[in-house]
Amino acid sequence: MINASSPSPRHAPEAQPLPPPVSERPGGHVQQIVNGVVSFGILLCLAELGVADHLADRPRNVTDLAELCEADPEHLHRILRAATSLGLLRATGQPGTYALTREGRTLRQDLPDSMRPAVLMAADPLWLESIRLLPETVRAGRPALPRPTYDYLADNPAAGDLFHRFMRTRAIPVAEAIAKLDFRGVRTVVDVGGGGGTVLGKVLRTHTHCTGVLLERPDVAGIAAQHLAALGLRDRCTTVEGDFFHSVPEGADVYLLTSIVHNWSDDDAGLILRNVRKAMESADRPAQVWCVDLLRPAFPARFGPPPMATILDVRMLGLFGGGQERSQAEYESLMARNGLKVTRVEPFPNDMHLMVATLPE
Ligand SMILES: C[S@@+](CC[C@H](N)C(=O)[O-])C[C@H]1O[C@@H](n2cnc3c(N)ncnc32)[C@H](O)[C@@H]1O
Numbered sequence: 388m389i390n391a392s393s394p395s396p397r398h399a400p401e402a403q404p405l406p407p408p409v410s411e412r413p414g415g416h417v418q419q420i421v422n423g424v425v426s427f428g429i430l431l432c433l434a435e436l437g438v439a440d441h442l443a444d445r446p447r448n449v450t451d452l453a454e455l456c457e458a459d460p461e462h463l464h465r466i467l468r469a470a471t472s473l474g475l476l477r478a479t480g481q482p483g484t485y486a487l488t489r490e491g492r493t494l495r496q497d498l499p500d501s502m503r504p505a506v507l508m509a510a511d512p513l514w515l516e517s518i519r520l521l522p523e524t525v526r527a528g529r530p531a532l533p534r535p536t537y538d539y540l541a542d543n544p545a546a547g548d549l550f551h552r553f554m555r556t557r558a559i560p561v562a563e564a565i566a567k568l569d570f571r572g573v574r575t576v577v578d579v580g581g582g583g584g585t586v587l588g589k590v591l592r593t594h595t596h597c598t599g600v601l602l603e604r605p606d607v608a609g610i611a612a613q614h615l616a617a618l619g620l621r622d623r624c625t626t627v628e629g630d631f632f633h634s635v636p637e638g639a640d641v642y643l644l645t646s647i648v649h650n651w652s653d654d655d656a657g658l659i660l661r662n663v664r665k666a667m668e669s670a671d672r673p674a675q676v677w678c679v680d681l682l683r684p685a686f687p688a689r690f691g692p693p694p695m696a697t698i699l700d701v702r703m704l705g706l707f708g709g710g711q712e713r714s715q716a717e718y719e720s721l722m723a724r725n726g727l728k729v730t731r732v733e734p735f736p737n738d739m740h741l742m743v744a745t746l747p748e
Contacts, residue, residue, distance in 0.1 A: 426473055427509070430494075432466045433475060434506040439487055439494035446479045446486035500560070504553035511546050513539050517705035530708035541606035551583045551610055554646070558582065560736035561645055561679055562589035568677075568741075570594040577602065577639035579631050579663060580647045584611035587643070588618045599624045600636045635662040637669045645679040649699070652709020653721060660725040667746055676727060676744040679735055683712040695738050718742055 433439060436456040441447060449467060453460035467485050470476040475491035478484070493502040508514060516532060517524075523531035532539075540547040566589045574597060578587040581601035591599050599620070601611050605628040612626040627636055632655070635642070642663045648656045660676075667674040681696040688697060696712045703710030713721065719729045722744050731743040 429466055429469045429473060430475070430506055431510050432463075433470055433491070434494050434503045435510075436463070437496070438467070438470075438476075439491055439503075440496055442476075442485065442487045442491070443495050443497070446481070446484050448481065449483040449485070452485070500556050502556070504549060504556055508549055508553040511549065513546065514706070517702075521701070521705050524705060524708060528708075530706070532706070536706045537604065541604065547606060548610075551607065554582050555585045557737070558585035558645065561739060562586040564735045564741070565643070565645070565677065565679070566590050566593040570597060573597055573640045575600065575639045576641045576643060577636050577666070578643040578645075579635055579659070581611055581643065581645075582607065584614040584618075584626075586645050587611075587624065588615055588620060590643075591615075591620050591623055592618055597623070600627055600639065601625070602627045602629050602631060602636060604628070604630070631659045631662060633662070635659075635666045637666045639666070639670070640672065640674050642667065642674065642676045643679075644676060647680075648678060648718075648721075649680045649703055649712055650707050650710045652707075652711075653724075655709060656721060657725045660722065660727060664726045664746065673745065676722075676742075678718070678722075678742045678744060679739050680718075680742075681712050681738055682718070682732075682740045683714045685714045685716065715740070715742075 436458055438452065438456060441452055441455040447455075449460055449464045452458075452467070453463045456463065464483065467476055470491070471478055471485070474488055475494075476485045477488055479486050492498075493500075494506065495501055496503050513532065513536065517530075517536075520531035540550050562585050565586060570590075570593075573594070576587065576590055576597055576599045578584075578599060578601045581587050581603055584601055587599045587601050591597055599615075601608070601615070601624065603611055603626065608626045608628040615621070615624045615626065629636075631647075644659070644663070647659065651659065663676055667676075681699055683696045683700060684694065688694075700712040703712065715732060722729050722742075726746065727744040728747045729742050729744045731741075733741050735741050
């Protein structure tokens with residue numbers, strides 16, 4: 388019998404099914420999670436040594452590969468053997484000879500959506516430190532990292548360059564999906580925290596009647612300007628060095644916020660959204676926010692490989708403290724608290740979603 392104080396069955400949290408046994412031995416599953424660190428090391432060797440590039444056109448034996456990768460043949464062979472059990476390489480049957488699998492091929496550097504920058508980024512000292520310090524971050528309720536992540540990237544050009552290469556690979560499918568949206572009536576697009584310019588570049592190349600403004604930190608604006616100039620967009624695009632916590636350029640029909648809001652706490656994200664709203668209010672025609680991020684599923688997590696939103700949520704916790712993946716309801720509430728109304732939500736590639744927001748009527 389259900390009494391008034393029990394939640395109705397419709398709203399009761401879903402019962403969690405018992406996880407199937409992963410291992411006969413208690414602790415076997417925990418051991419598998421620990422082993423992930425070593426699996427990552429194997430992946431890192433393939434990515435950093437360029438193994439996938441040297442196997443791109445044909446299988447090779449370990450002696451040839453070691454020479455091409457400038458590695459010790461015996462040590463490399465141990466990694467190649469281990470990589471076969473991870474499904475990244477396969478032994479061809481010829482002694483000591485390996486070929487790429489479909490997954491291993493994604494590590495090739497020459498692919499625009501190569502996974503190599505994602506692997507190298509995960510091995511960056513600050514990224515690794517953010518994981519090692521997670522317990523401290525959780526204890527303190529703020530990032531335990533010695534300095535803000537974007538300041539670190541600004542002061543370490545090699546890490547910054549890698550981050551922007553990594554973001555570019557992630558931005559390509561987003562850029563393609565945005566470029567397919569309806570740009571009739573859109574004259575100017577402001578890309579807020581537009582990174583290396585992948586998204587704005589694609590939009591302006593596809594919609595030749597549009598002009599664009601890319602707002603970025605001073606250390607990144609130059610990278611974006613170079614990319615946009617290389618696309619031949621110098622006359623239709625301006626790059627603005629600035630700070631979205633301070634202000635956002637006025638005069639746009641569309642304000643892009645791709646992979647921005649999830650970096651920040653509600654307070655910080657609110658500041659960015661209010662600056663966007665202020666810019667929208669100053670215009671003589673209605674404007675829209677096009678916000679693209681992952682949506683955290685509202686239902687309780689189930690046993691199984693964690694979805695990307697769960698992994699990125701913890702990644703944001705480690706790197707940014709208040710950064711987080713939000714549910715659709717949390718985005719709607721965040722927008723509403725900062726004077727914006729979500730009017731449309733649609734799925735985007737890579738588990739992302741587009742949220743269109745306007746000024747309330
Ligand atoms: C996760 S990246 C997303 C980049 C791009 N929007 C995309 O989708 O690829 C976040 C971007 O915000 C920029 N950013 C961080 N703090 C900023 C600030 N205070 N003002 C302007 N841009 C900032 C970073 O430099 C970085 O390029």
